[in-house]
Amino acid sequence: MTTVDRPGAGTVELRPVDVDSFRGLLRRQASTVTVVTTPGLRGNRMRPDLPPAGFTATSFTSVSLDPPLVSVCLGRASSSWPTVEQAEHVAVHLLASGQQEIAQIFATSGIDRFSAHPGWTTGPFGVPLIGDALAVLLCRVVRRIEAGDHTILLGEPLALGAGEDGDPLLHHRGGYTTTLGDWPEAW
Structure with a gap:
């Protein structure tokens, strides 16, 4: 499509975006791995007799x-x-x-994720809380925004908890990894 060339900057070839090339580009980005949980619900009402829901997400960010x-x-x-x-x-x-x-369990469809990972407790508002995470944010959903085949959930943090300090789990090139190098303490 377009080639951009600046002395000393190298060459960048831009080409049209298709699903495969877009997916390939996103695999190059290292993302933190989160699990999002919510209680079993029917008609906006918490139902203890219904299974909770949870999923692995690499799209978490502060707004x-x-x-x-x-x-x-x-x-x-x-x-x-x-x-x-x-x-x-x-x-x-x-x-x-x-x-x-844990990330793999909550990324797998067609299984009872909470039976497969029994290391959780019920927190405020009936929300399942997974033990030993680096950090947990309990959020009130304030808005849903449809975007293509996904929905963006905006959450207002109500409470937070921090586990022991350590390295985050990352998703990179289609697999799980840890930090990609040693960082100074100030980071």
């Missing part, structure tokens, strides 16, 4: 500091979507480097 807002994206074809669509509260768990198994 605003004042007021505090975060976002996470979920595909509407996801098995968790019918419950998350009704959720008033969610918990976002930042996974630690040793929690690849």
